[in-house]
Amino acid sequence: MAQISLTFPDGNARSFDAGVTPAQVAADISTSLAKKAISATVNGQHWDLQWPIDTDSTIALHTLKDDAQANELIRHDLAHIMARAVQELWPDTKVTIGPVIKDGWYYDFDRAEPFTPEDLGVIEKKMRDIINKREPVTTEVWDRQRAIDFYTNNNEPYKVELIDAIPGDEPLRMYWHGDWQDLCRGPHLQHTGQVPGDSFKLMSIAGAYWRGDSDRAMLQRIYGVAFTGKEKLKQHLNMLEEAAKRDHRKLGKEMGLFHMQEEAPGQIFWHPNGWRIYTLLQDYIRRQQDRGGYVEVNTPQVVDRKLWEKSGHWDKYQENMFIVEVDEDHAREKAVNALKPMNCPCHVQVFNQGLKSYRDLPLRMAEFGSCARYEPSGALHGIMRVRGFTQDDGHIFCAEDQIEAETALFIDFLSKIYADLGFTDWTIKLSTRPEKRIGSDETWDHMEKALGEACRAAGHDYELLEGEGAFYGPKLEFTLTDAIGRTWQCGTIQVDANLPERLDASFIGQDGNKHRPVMLHRAVLGSFERFIGILIEEHAGKLPFWLAPRQVVVASITSDADAYVNEVVETLRAQGIRAEADIRNEKINYKVREHSLGKVPVILAVGHREVEERTVSVRRLGDKRTSVQSLEDVTKTLATEATPPDLL
RNA sequence: GCUGCUGUAGCUCAGAGGUAGAGCACUCCCUUGGUAAGGGAGAGGUCGAGAGUUCAAUUCUCUCCAGCAGCACCA
Numbered sequence: 001m002a003q004i005s006l007t008f009p010d011g012n013a014r015s016f017d018a019g020v021t022p023a024q025v026a027a028d029i030s031t032s033l034a035k036k037a038i039s040a041t042v043n044g045q046h047w048d049l050q051w052p053i054d055t056d057s058t059i060a061l062h063t064l065k066d067d068a069q070a071n072e073l074i075r076h077d078l079a080h081i082m083a084r085a086v087q088e089l090w091p092d093t094k095v096t097i098g099p100v101i102k103d104g105w106y107y108d109f110d111r112a113e114p115f116t117p118e119d120l121g122v123i124e125k126k127m128r129d130i131i132n133k134r135e136p137v138t139t140e141v142w143d144r145q146r147a148i149d150f151y152t153n154n155n156e157p158y159k160v161e162l163i164d165a166i167p168g169d170e171p172l173r174m175y176w177h178g179d180w181q182d183l184c185r186g187p188h189l190q191h192t193g194q195v196p197g198d199s200f201k202l203m204s205i206a207g208a209y210w211r212g213d214s215d216r217a218m219l220q221r222i223y224g225v226a227f228t229g230k231e232k233l234k235q236h237l238n239m240l241e242e243a244a245k246r247d248h249r250k251l252g253k254e255m256g257l258f259h260m261q262e263e264a265p266g267q268i269f270w271h272p273n274g275w276r277i278y279t280l281l282q283d284y285i286r287r288q289q290d291r292g293g294y295v296e297v298n299t300p301q302v303v304d305r306k307l308w309e310k311s312g313h314w315d316k317y318q319e320n321m322f323i324v325e326v327d328e329d330h331a332r333e334k335a336v337n338a339l340k341p342m343n344c345p346c347h348v349q350v351f352n353q354g355l356k357s358y359r360d361l362p363l364r365m366a367e368f369g370s371c372a373r374y375e376p377s378g379a380l381h382g383i384m385r386v387r388g389f390t391q392d393d394g395h396i397f398c399a400e401d402q403i404e405a406e407t408a409l410f411i412d413f414l415s416k417i418y419a420d421l422g423f424t425d426w427t428i429k430l431s432t433r434p435e436k437r438i439g440s441d442e443t444w445d446h447m448e449k450a451l452g453e454a455c456r457a458a459g460h461d462y463e464l465l466e467g468e469g470a471f472y473g474p475k476l477e478f479t480l481t482d483a484i485g486r487t488w489q490c491g492t493i494q495v496d497a498n499l500p501e502r503l504d505a506s507f508i509g510q511d512g513n514k515h516r517p518v519m520l521h522r523a524v525l526g527s528f529e530r531f532i533g534i535l536i537e538e539h540a541g542k543l544p545f546w547l548a549p550r551q552v553v554v555a556s557i558t559s560d561a562d563a564y565v566n567e568v569v570e571t572l573r574a575q576g577i578r579a580e581a582d583i584r585n586e587k588i589n590y591k592v593r594e595h596s597l598g599k600v601p602v603i604l605a606v607g608h609r610e611v612e613e614r615t616v617s618v619r620r621l622g623d624k625r626t627s628v629q630s631l632e633d634v635t636k637t638l639a640t641e642a643t644p645p646d647l648l
Numbered sequence: 649g650c651u652g653c654u655g656u657a658g659c660u661c662a663g664a665g666g667u668a669g670a671g672c673a674c675u676c677c678c679u680u681g682g683u684a685a686g687g688g689a690g691a692g693g694u695c696g697a698g699a700g701u702u703c704a705a706u707u708c709u710c711u712c713c714a715g716c717a718g719c720a721c722c723a
């Protein structure tokens with residue numbers, strides 16, 4: 001038999017018969033390793049212990065201690081074990097797919113009866129039974145027809161469809177957990193007992209479309225989380241609990257920032273504290289835009305459908321627009337209008353006033369543009385996905401050869417703002433030409449390259465989303481993460497050669513001829529609403545001092561201090577600090593507790609001592625210590641802290 | 649929009665086929681207390697909306713509305 005050479009991580013190489021499996025290699029090293037091994041990495045590829053190795057290779061054996069591989073296998077095996085448990089419990093259930101995801105896995109089932117939350121416990125128990133049986137995991141390679149026949153006979157149409165979708169005619173791999181079979185690429189563990197039975201949990205049931213297609217069957221998806229040990233599971237569940245406390249919807253209520261109600265779904269009633277954050281943020285962004293060479297405009301809310309027809313939005317997004325019809329009795333002529341779902345067409349109208357020269361470009365036009373979109377009911381989410389929102393919108397009208405420079409400038413602009421607002425952890429995605437698109441391939445080549453290069457020039461990596469671009473041009477998306485790890489697109493910059501064409505924007509070039517400008521749609525925050533939601537979650541409500549809606553509460557300890565409390569408040573306010581008095585007939589403990597829960601960054605307590613010494617007792621949010629300082633010092637310190645970072 | 653779940657006092661929630669309860673918040677009284685809840689009293693609800701079943705519905709059924717989780721969507 002032919003020999004092959006396997007090189008281990010320590011650099012040693014040994015010779016084995018060709019076709020040796022990692023399981024045999026492990027057994028050859030020691031019986032304990034043979035027991036503990038879960039998989040191998042062979043030539044950089046995650047490899048099942050049962051798969052033969054036919055050529056000279058590098059090999060590393062894994063145990064449960066190798067988190068990356070262990071998690072993948074545990075989660076993947078649990079997906080199979082769960083599917084088996086479900087089919088044993090409810091044999092009429094059809095199986096589909098069950099991939100590994102962050103922290104766990106899910107599996108989609110087709111079953112007439114809905115799963116109930118109680119079912120999760122039943123399934124979990126069944127899964128533990130399967131794990132305890134320590135049943136072997138085996139694998140075979142089947143030819144396609146055999147697989148198709150098998151699933152056809154077993155009435156598993158989804159599996160048949162999956163096989164049909166696998167390109168080529170290469171043979172297919174099958175896995176068995178005990179005698180339960182699933183089509184699967186692998187790798188898997190050696191037996192079900194290798195899954196730690198105490199380190200997983202079924203989390204939730206939800207609907208999901210077969211193959212992600214809303215025209216197809218709605219399946220039932222069960223989500224689970226799994227880790228290599230009980231402690232890690234506990235940590236994860238703990239983290240989720242903590243994250244729930246940072247939910248902007250919860251904090252928004254607790255801090256009195258805003259509310260929403262049935263009569264205006266997807267729209268926000270901003271309360272004084274929330275609106276304070278909003279206006280502070282807006283003031284800040286406006287200063288940045290002024291510095292960044294933008295001109296600010298404001299355009300109509302209600303615009304005749306004719307403009308939307310011209311821009312193409314009427315065709316494509318009519319169902320998602322708020323249509324406004326004016327009663328004929330009261331209007332001179334009947335017109336159909338729409339609340340603007342976006343600002344771009346209006347900005348082109350402003351651009352189109354008067355002849356523009358190449359000397360006017362790049363023209364950076366900004367608007368805090370209030371938009372209304374009739375978002376599908378299921379898409380609404382707190383203040384992050386709403387029907388009425390305001391974008392920090394902007395359109396840069398420029399020549400094609402200015403795209404890259406303007407994009408680079410924008411990335412720099414955005415990075416500074418995100419840093420000022422406390423975000424360091426954000427990602428860029430570059431979405432490229434979709435199948436259905438307008439414009440020549442050369443133009444697309446140029447536009448995509450410009451965006452990508454600008455990114456790299458600014459020192460940022462990006463994730464490539466092929467085919468995800470808009471039909472009119474590629475885009476960069478700047479993504480932030482919320483409390484529980486969901487990602488949200490906030491900033492964006494998109495190249496658009498389409499709208500200037502449709503709305504006939506032009507400028508006179510150096511050659512004296514008319515040219516089409518390119519439009520760069522761009523936003524830093526995306527929308528104030530979404531961004532404030534993220535901001536609240538990122539800071540767990542403890543906003544940076546300059547953005548905190550309530551900065552200082554001056555609390556009396558005895559009523560004898562009331563007059564001095566008011567004096568302190570006035571002194572602070574004179575320095576532009578948002579200070580308020582709390583001279584209620586309550587104990588200082590009570591006041592401290594209440595304002596701490598309200599996320600007030602600084603509590604100044606004053607009693608007899610402070611009145612006499614003209615001092616205040618300073619207590620910072622999240623810190624139990626207090627320090628007595630002179631009113632003068634505190635005022636100075638807080639005034640500095642209250643200054644927005646761009647004005648320091 | 650789809651699947652599932654939820655909707656009771658300002659908030660967080662309990663409850664049962666016979667028109668409702670707790671804690672906190674609120675109002676008043678007592679208390680002037682030194683850094684995360686002092687004590688007492690009071691007020692507060694068409695039980696999301698509409699229809700049906702029933703002697704009787706907030707409770708059961710249906711429809712609608714809104715919210716939550718996920719999916720789909722996101723110009």
